[in-house]
Amino acid sequence: MTKSKQVRIGVVGFGEWGPNHVRNLARLPNTKVMGVADPRMERLQAARQQFKGIHTFRTHKELLDAVPIDALIVATPTSTHAEIVRTALEANIHVLCEKPLCLDLQEGRDLVQLARSKLLVLMVGHVFLFNAGILKLHQLIQDKEVGTVLYLTCRRTNLGPIREDVNAVWDLASHDVAIANYLLGGLPREVSAVGQAYLRQNLQDVAFVTLTYPKDVLVHFHVSWLDPVKVREITVVGDRKMVTWNDLSPLEPVRIHDKGVIRERHYTDFSQFQLLTREGDATIPRIRIEEPLLVQDRYFVAALKGQGKCLSDGVFALDVMKVLVAIDRSIAAGGTPVSLESGCE
Secondary structure, three states, X not given: XXXXXXXXXXXXXXXXXXXXXXHHHOOOOOEEEEEEEOOOHHHHHHHHHHOOOOOEEOOHHHHHHHOOOOEEEEOOOHHHHHHHHHHHHHOOOEEEEEOOXXXXXXXXXXXXXXXXXXXXXXXXXXXXXXXXXXXXHHHHHHOOOOOOEEEEEEXXXXXXXXXXXXXXXXXXXXXXXHHHHHHHXXXXXXXXXXXXXOOOOXXXXXXXXXXXEHHHEEEEEEEEOEEEEEEEEEEEEEOOOEEEEEOOOOOOOEEEEOOEEEEEEOOOOOOOEEEEEEOOOXXXXXXXXXXXXXXXXXXXXXXXXXXXXXXXXXXXXXXXXXXXXXXXXXXXXXXXXXXXXXXXX
């Protein structure tokens, strides 16, 4: 695909995220949404009212048969992802699929291999990788501003929305797994987790997860659909500085805390160290805020034109899935640690 050619895109799913994709794609140059598919007539009516002249279809197959497209955005429930993505790839169509890629690791591998064999872009919507605050955290870690990372804590809670086809781990913790893998540059060695299904059987709505990354970096998640307060927070603790990220604070999402622990020689015994806390200033770095979904969709369109690397490609998405599978196994085993170094098949 040439840089100047118009990119023709279809969107499957017009629920929570589909309308936002259509809105953002309309803002991108040389990009046109050719049609929207959704099985619910009321959602198709909403699409026609919101976006005048847009073509609507009941299924993704109807859309693929009716209009010429270069790429498809899949914004449907997770349980439907594999079939829709496979159909598009087999038709030589690039795909951006909302996270997670699918529910089965082998299916995910097959999709990644299919895209690779056809030289197609397969991108997965781990949207927080395009969040300005998370990008700043990544920069601070890469630039050694925090020193050596010791641990991260993540809290992602709210009262709903409650999914019907996946648990809170696959819905909420998938964000934090993607963020942690991105910030720390790889997969954890081991996973331990506990969770409970209070609202419906076999779909955990709350989970507490601990991941152990190389160099003994600990990451802890608390995710829940059953919480009175909406929270989207991450704390990064380094041996030089500490950083907090609050996604619900758009004016100052990142704060750098010049705090830490120093070792001082004890006065009475020179062979011993005394640990003392160091209190410094908190600073708020200047961050250019932009809608993460718009940034993500722009990356996708650029990747279709060969302009840059696809940040959250199928391989990255498979690594996230491996961690999610390990978390589910640990929960099923009552918190028993599950190793990823030996493979999580």
